[in-house]
Amino acid sequence: MPKKANLKKVMVIGSGPIIIGQAAEFDYAGSQACRALKEEGLEVVLVNSNPATIMTDTHIADRVYIEPLTPEFLEEIISKERPDGLLATLGGQAGLNLAVQLSEKGVLEKYNVELLGTPLKAIERAEDRELFKETMQKLGEPIPESTIVEDVPSAVAFANEIGYPVIVRPAYTMGGTGGGIAENEEELVETVIKGLTYSMIGQVLIERSVAGWKEIEYEVMRDGHDNCITVCNMENFDPVGVHTGDSIVVAPSQTLTDHEYQMLRSASLRIIRELGIEGGCNAQYALDPNSNRYYVIEVNPRVSRSSALASKATGYPIAKVSAKIAIGYTLDEITNAVTQKTKACFEPALDYCVVKFPRWPFDKFVYADRTLGTQMKATGEIMAIDNTFEGALMKAVRGCEIKLDSMIAPRIQKQSDAEIKKGVARTDDQRLFHICEALRRGIMTIDEIHEITTMDV
Numbered sequence: 001m002p003k004k005a006n007l008k009k010v011m012v013i014g015s016g017p018i019i020i021g022q023a024a025e026f027d028y029a030g031s032q033a034c035r036a037l038k039e040e041g042l043e044v045v046l047v048n049s050n051p052a053t054i055m056t057d058t059h060i061a062d063r064v065y066i067e068p069l070t071p072e073f074l075e076e077i078i079s080k081e082r083p084d085g086l087l088a089t090l091g092g093q094a095g096l097n098l099a100v101q102l103s104e105k106g107v108l109e110k111y112n113v114e115l116l117g118t119p120l121k122a123i124e125r126a127e128d129r130e131l132f133k134e135t136m137q138k139l140g141e142p143i144p145e146s147t148i149v150e151d152v153p154s155a156v157a158f159a160n161e162i163g164y165p166v167i168v169r170p171a172y173t174m175g176g177t178g179g180g181i182a183e184n185e186e187e188l189v190e191t192v193i194k195g196l197t198y199s200m201i202g203q204v205l206i207e208r209s210v211a212g213w214k215e216i217e218y219e220v221m222r223d224g225h226d227n228c229i230t231v232c233n234m235e236n237f238d239p240v241g242v243h244t245g246d247s248i249v250v251a252p253s254q255t256l257t258d259h260e261y262q263m264l265r266s267a268s269l270r271i272i273r274e275l276g277i278e279g280g281c282n283a284q285y286a287l288d289p290n291s292n293r294y295y296v297i298e299v300n301p302r303v304s305r306s307s308a309l310a311s312k313a314t315g316y317p318i319a320k321v322s323a324k325i326a327i328g329y330t331l332d333e334i335t336n337a338v339t340q341k342t343k344a345c346f347e348p349a350l351d352y353c354v355v356k357f358p359r360w361p362f363d364k365f366v367y368a369d370r371t372l373g374t375q376m377k378a379t380g381e382i383m384a385i386d387n388t389f390e391g392a393l394m395k396a397v398r399g400c401e402i403k404l405d406s407m408i409a410p411r412i413q414k415q416s417d418a419e420i421k422k423g424v425a426r427t428d429d430q431r432l433f434h435i436c437e438a439l440r441r442g443i444m445t446i447d448e449i450h451e452i453t454t455m456d457v
Contacts, residue, residue, distance in 0.1 A: 003040055004085075004328040010037050010116065011083035013095040014048025014055055016069045026092040028311075029303045029319035030055040033090045036323040038062075045081050047074060048091075069094055071101045078102075078111050085116040087326055089279055089302040090319055096123060096302050097172055097200050117326035118301050122276040126301035129171045129205040136296055139274050141267060144286075144295050146207035155192045155206050156185055165209040167374060168192055169298070172200035179374050181209060181241060210295055211241030212454035213286040216253060218268040219310040220281050221321060221344070223330040228269050229347045231280075231318060232310035233261065238372075239454045240286045240297070242427060245305060245376035248396075249356040251313045254389055255456045260287065264294065277301045279322035289456060309356050312383055314348035353389050357382045357396035360429045370428040407436040417443045425452050 012034055015026035030046070031054045037044050038061075046061035049069045056064050063081065067073045078086075086108065088099035102108050103120050125131045130148045137143075145162055149155045159166045159182070168191045170178040178198030182188035188206075195204040215236035222228040235253035236244055253261065268283045275281075282304040284297040307318045315338040324334050331345035358378035362370050368377075384395035398405055412423065412433050420443065423434030431453070438444040449455070 007042060007084045007327055009043040009045060009083045010085045010087055011045040013088045013091040013098055014046060015092040016049045016094045018050060027053040027055050028308050029090045031060055032317055032319035033087060033323035034060045036320040040327060045083055047077055069098060071098065071105055074098060074102060075107045078107060078113060082111060083113055085114045087116045089117045117279045118277045123301050125275050126299045127172050129203060135274060139270055141271060141296050144207040144210055146205050148203060148205055150203055152189055152192050155188060158206050159188050162208055167207050167209050168195050169205040170195035170199035171203040173198050181211060181373055210286040213240045213288055214456060215240045215244060216264055216285045216287055217306055218264060218283045219307055220268050220272045220283060222272050222277055223325045224278050225330045226273060227331045227345055228273060229345060230265050230268055231316050231348060232314050234306060242372045243374050243376040246358050246372045246378050250389060251354040252350050271299055279325050280307050280318040282306050309383060313354040314350060316348045352385055352387055353392045355384050355392035355396045357400055359400055362429060372427050407433060409433040412437050424449060
């Protein structure tokens with residue numbers, strides 16, 4: 001079907017300030033989306049509070065507003081510009097939250113602005129922890145034993161019932177903000193208070209911890225006619241318990257059997273169809289390394305950090321395709337940007353290995369806690385491509401600007417065997433270098449390392 005005839009002017013919400021979990025990946029996505037909309041002859045109005053981005057360059061959009069990203073400022077801009085549509089799924093969590101707030105305040109209805117792409121109902125079903133839980137139960141998709149709480153006593157009562165450790169996941173946040181793993185009641189109280197503060201609706205999910213399971217991600221695309229494909233699947237080097245933004249991520253997955261790959265791919269397609277997402281979305285799973293059991297961790301109903309990685313890894317422009325889907329096109333009408341012959345409904349195939357390596361700021365914040373958990377701490381990342389995982393990993397380390405050319409870290413080389421073993425057991429940014437040193441010295445076997453780290457071998 002052709003683009004929506006009523007659309008002449010579209011407003012795009014940017015991602016706002018560069019914060020952990022929401023940075024250059026969304027500048028990349030927003031810039032792609034603006035170009036895609038202009039290609040279709042639409043007038044583009046961009047709102048972003050951060051001037052230090054490519055998307056705020058004057059040639060990216062027809063009108064650029066560098067204003068605070070609040071419902072009040074956005075309403076003023078909408079009343080002035082009178083856009084026909086609003087595209088909010090390319091500005092990360094900030095854009096998504098603002099779209100929900102504008103809808104709830106009646107601003108979109110007042111100015112007759114259509115929310116493009118993923119409908120509000122789909123956003124709420126994916127982001128609201130209670131609605132998401134209900135949707136997964138309806139589909140028969142397994143989720144960890146959990147409850148939704150809005151106060152500390154309820155969280156403590158549930159944790160005492162199922163036992164520790166538990167994972168705290170606030171609703172409507174990004175990069176694991178406000179969440180974490182609680183090993184005891186004291187940690188739980190502290191984390192829940194923080195999570196309730198950060199959550200836009202004062203709601204957190206308390207769930208049984210599956211830390212140690214494999215963490216797998218699928219990047220999925222769907223259009224308004226229910227055509228659906230998986231663009232890319234990715235495997236986290238670190239197990240569940242370390243935020244995917246703080247983990248080394250490999251595409252395609254390296255340790256899944258074909259049965260496991262197809263099982264999770266089918267689940268991803270079922271979930272995105274049931275939620276009714278239009279455009280790109282990211283589904284995350286925990287997979288038991290000793291069986292075929294899996295849990296759905298969460299689904300992001302928007303372009304995510306992983307979307308930028310999947311786009312660059314496969315050559316499939318997820319943000320561009322999402323923008324075209326939002327204005328009415330279907331996947332079989334959008335030309336593949338790489339081949340210029342096939343259509344966007346064909347799934348990309350990778351015959352090489354892509355590694356994403358996080359870049360942490362601990363060289364600047366030397367007294368910061370280097371422990372990695374469910375709250376993201378990395379401020380950037382490197383992507384490297386090679387024929388093998390080992391080659392791509394070495395390239396990533398060299399490109400990370402951490403003054404290392406290989407997996408040999410001189411500072412770690414000077415440590416004793418006992419310190420090396422402690423480093424392997426510690427979940428921090430230097431664990432991989434401790435593992436490599438332990439293997440070089442022959443002081444630990446692969447099985448011993450797996451037992452301690454639960455990383456797959």
